[in-house]
Amino acid sequence: MSSNPEIPEVPVDQNADDSKQPAPPAGGINTPLPRPVDRTAVEYLPPALSVLEQNIHSAKTPGEKFFPSFAVTEGLEEKANERIAQYPDDQKRSAVLPLLHEVQHRFGYISPESIDWVSDKLDIEPIKVVEVVTFYPGFRQKAPGKLHIRVCRTLSCAMGGSYELMDKLCEIARIDRNASDPHKDPIAVSPCGNYSVEFAECLASCGTAPVCLVNDDFHEDVTFDKAKELLNSYQNA
Amino acid sequence: MSITYEQGKKPHPNEHRLIFKNVDRRGWNPSIKRYLKEGGYEMLKKALRMDPKDVINEVKTSGLRGRGGAGFPTGIKWGFIPPDNTKPVYLICNCDESEPGTFKDRYIVHQDPHQLIEGMIISAHAVGAHTAYIYIREEFPEAAITLEKAIQEAQKNKFLGENILGSGFDLEIYVHRGAAAYICGEETGLIESLEGKRPYPRIKPPYFPAAIGLYMAPTIVNNVESLCHVVHIMRMGGDEYVKLGTPRNSGTRILCVSGDVKKPGYFEIEVGKITFRELLYDMCGGPKDGREFKAVIPGGSSSKILRCNETFKIGRGDDAKDLDFWDIPLDFDTLAAAGSMAGSGGVIVMDDSRRMSWVLNNITHFYAHESCGQCTPCREGSTWMKKVSDRIEGGTATPTDVDTLEQIAYQIDGKTVCAFGEASAWPVEAMIDKFRDELVGETSEDNDFKSKERIEQEKFLSSV
Ligand SMILES: Cc1cc2nc3c(=O)[nH]c(=O)nc-3n(C[C@H](O)[C@H](O)[C@H](O)COP(=O)(O)O)c2cc1C
Ligand code: SF4
Ligand code: FES
Numbered sequence: 001m002s003s004n005p006e007i008p009e010v011p012v013d014q015n016a017d018d019s020k021q022p023a024p025p026a027g028g029i030n031t032p033l034p035r036p037v038d039r040t041a042v043e044y045l046p047p048a049l050s051v052l053e054q055n056i057h058s059a060k061t062p063g064e065k066f067f068p069s070f071a072v073t074e075g076l077e078e079k080a081n082e083r084i085a086q087y088p089d090d091q092k093r094s095a096v097l098p099l100l101h102e103v104q105h106r107f108g109y110i111s112p113e114s115i116d117w118v119s120d121k122l123d124i125e126p127i128k129v130v131e132v133v134t135f136y137p138g139f140r141q142k143a144p145g146k147l148h149i150r151v152c153r154t155l156s157c158a159m160g161g162s163y164e165l166m167d168k169l170c171e172i173a174r175i176d177r178n179a180s181d182p183h184k185d186p187i188a189v190s191p192c193g194n195y196s197v198e199f200a201e202c203l204a205s206c207g208t209a210p211v212c213l214v215n216d217d218f219h220e221d222v223t224f225d226k227a228k229e230l231l232n233s234y235q236n237a
Numbered sequence: 238m239s240i241t242y243e244q245g246k247k248p249h250p251n252e253h254r255l256i257f258k259n260v261d262r263r264g265w266n267p268s269i270k271r272y273l274k275e276g277g278y279e280m281l282k283k284a285l286r287m288d289p290k291d292v293i294n295e296v297k298t299s300g301l302r303g304r305g306g307a308g309f310p311t312g313i314k315w316g317f318i319p320p321d322n323t324k325p326v327y328l329i330c331n332c333d334e335s336e337p338g339t340f341k342d343r344y345i346v347h348q349d350p351h352q353l354i355e356g357m358i359i360s361a362h363a364v365g366a367h368t369a370y371i372y373i374r375e376e377f378p379e380a381a382i383t384l385e386k387a388i389q390e391a392q393k394n395k396f397l398g399e400n401i402l403g404s405g406f407d408l409e410i411y412v413h414r415g416a417a418a419y420i421c422g423e424e425t426g427l428i429e430s431l432e433g434k435r436p437y438p439r440i441k442p443p444y445f446p447a448a449i450g451l452y453m454a455p456t457i458v459n460n461v462e463s464l465c466h467v468v469h470i471m472r473m474g475g476d477e478y479v480k481l482g483t484p485r486n487s488g489t490r491i492l493c494v495s496g497d498v499k500k501p502g503y504f505e506i507e508v509g510k511i512t513f514r515e516l517l518y519d520m521c522g523g524p525k526d527g528r529e530f531k532a533v534i535p536g537g538s539s540s541k542i543l544r545c546n547e548t549f550k551i552g553r554g555d556d557a558k559d560l561d562f563w564d565i566p567l568d569f570d571t572l573a574a575a576g577s578m579a580g581s582g583g584v585i586v587m588d589d590s591r592r593m594s595w596v597l598n599n600i601t602h603f604y605a606h607e608s609c610g611q612c613t614p615c616r617e618g619s620t621w622m623k624k625v626s627d628r629i630e631g632g633t634a635t636p637t638d639v640d641t642l643e644q645i646a647y648q649i650d651g652k653t654v655c656a657f658g659e660a661s662a663w664p665v666e667a668m669i670d671k672f673r674d675e676l677v678g679e680t681s682e683d684n685d686f687k688s689k690e691r692i693e694q695e696k697f698l699s700s701v
Contacts, residue, residue, distance in 0.1 A: 093433035138416030206495035
């Protein structure tokens with residue numbers, strides 16, 4: 001828990017000051033489950049989210065300002081229906097990944113609200129969406145930077161200097177990758193919110209190592225001395 | 238009409254280009270117009286006039302072996318669909334391309350999508366599938382768009398949809414994007430992922446999804462490159478195709494070379510017609526200046542590493558002969574006989590500047606990150622291997638740690654739900670087997686650490 005200081009407090013003691021409690025969101029997976037009052041826990045341990053809540057929680061990041069908050073628009077509905085139609089009528093669940101991609105593409109990350117929406121759309125329990133979101137490294141649950149940079153760390157790229165590239169990018173963007181546990185939280189966002197970095201596994205272009213993805217753009221032969229140039233090329237974007 | 242290629246991208250004279258004919262080609266683009274100008278979709282017309290059984294027979298005659306990693310004969314796999322099947326049949330193109338060191342499907346789906354689509358329609362016709370999916374890794378966002386556009390173009394030209402070219406055959410192809418998980422390349426993990434679940438590979442048997450696959454219906458999963466070969470088999474005929482390459486290793490395949498060579502890249506060669514010497518010295522320009530080759534991973538990071546100064550005993554009994562590493566022909570069978578595998582064709586080269594503990598550590602991190610976590614030996618073992626190799630690489634290990642690491646590896650392979658277990662254990666086993674001295678050389682007895690618990694324990698364990 002201590003590795004993620006941004007998780008908000010959730011009241012455990014029913015007798016505590018009500019005014020501090022966030023209003024429970026309506027319905028679906030966001031509704032906090034009633035939990036037994038454990039006074040020893042209140043006194044000695046920091047208040048914590050339940051495991052379920054931790055798993056759907058979206059931490060605040062400086063990148064948030066670049067993404068609209070989740071809303072079901074006509075465009076989204078239309079795209080979602082198109083995707084669902086790709087699968088047999090009784091196999092709507094197959095559209096989980098495509099729908100989550102649509103959400104992440106528009107809103108930057110998978111929020112608790114969007115999990116509810118996807119599960120409604122596909123007539124499946126929210127947990128079946130959560131298990132997918134929490135498994136695949138391709139889905140993130142907090143806003144990345146305006147430019148999200150994924151540097152390949154696998155063998156050929158590492159031999160070509162991708163760790164050095166990562167260090168250089170972090171230096172330029174003032175990102176401290178050690179601030180959080182990379183296993184729990186692989187994405188590090190710069191304080192200004194313009195950049196975020198993450199290590200990726202082999203991006204299938206080992207012959208042109210080191211390589212990286214900036215949002216959806218692929219870049220090859222990015223040795224560390226080209227880091228500045230790479231970021232500058234997005235200056236007017 | 239002679240074909241010219243972009244500056245500096247000219248194929249090496251040793252190459253034999255079928256699949257990559259249009260990659261880096263001057264004046265080429267991924268549109269259907271360009272593809273049709275080159276006689277594209279003619280093989281589809283030919284195949285649609287044939288009985289599906291005859292198409293399967295051509296592929297069987299061709300001897301085509303899957304290019305996704307296992308090298309299983311494609312025609313035979315197609316024949317595994319139960320004859321009394323009443324369910325729909327599905328065809329899935331495996332475009333997950335995530336085996337470290339492999340970068341061939343990338344160029345097909347970015348530059349020549351119609352070759353793949355034509356191959357898929359012919360294959361679907363052969364196996365009787367009316368719905369096909371291209372499972373493409375999330376990290377190919379541009380290719381996903383290119384493919385969807387190509388599918389639309391093919392629909393407009395009546396190569397897809399209902400009653401294709403008046404043959405009575407119907408087919409729809411859809412693109413399904415993954416989400417950056419290596420295990421989705423394993424065919425049953427892929428199927429689970431396509432069903433909208435976590436990609437936990439399925440327990441075998443059935444050994445092939447051709448019996449029970451997507452939505453519990455017969456499903457054929459083939460690699461991108463394999464499906465493209467089908468077009469060329471139709472064009473040449475199985476009998477001609479089988480003459481390419483060497484016996485039991487027919488056709489061409491794309492080798493991807495990365496790491497410490499002067500000119501890394503992709504090379505389409507006749508299977509078995511090129512040796513390591515020709516590949517690494519003639520085609521890749523040899524080692525970097527002042528360096529020597531040390532070790533080679535021949536078929537993606539899951540294959541066993543080979544030392545460049547090794548000699549192998551190939552064959553049995555009287556046929557046995559010594560084969561120098563440099564003389565190994567790059568085919569499925571010789572590499573298997575040398576104790577490794579041709580796998581996905583990803584050749585990763587290391588020169589004498591590389592510390593093997595560092596290489597090993599990079600690989601164990603990959604597998605610890607990518608284990609799906611479903612079965613204990615793999616989930617726990619991959620993490621332990623990462624931790625022990627962290628110590629070896631960091632110089633804080635004891636000599637017995639190398640033995641511990643080896644033991645962990647041998648307790649994974651053969652004991653897991655899917656072949657990821659072998660994929661993660663083999664590189665470790667081979668690395669220790671081939672470079673034990675170097676690894677042990679980085680350890681020290683002085684690093685032996687006794688925790689309080691261990692000291693307490695030993696009080697009771699010591700002999701009386
Ligand atoms: C851990 C693991 C990862 C795999 N990754 C891929 C992959 O990225 N691409 C691929 O085509 N096959 C991959 N395979 C092989 C597939 O399971 C399957 O054998 C292949 O797609 C069959 O196609 P083919 O017969 O045309 O080779 C992988 C297998 C395993 C065990
Ligand atoms: S071997 Fe590893 S990847 Fe395969 S099912 Fe077991 S845990 Fe998952
Ligand atoms: S190792 Fe980086 S692309 Fe393969």
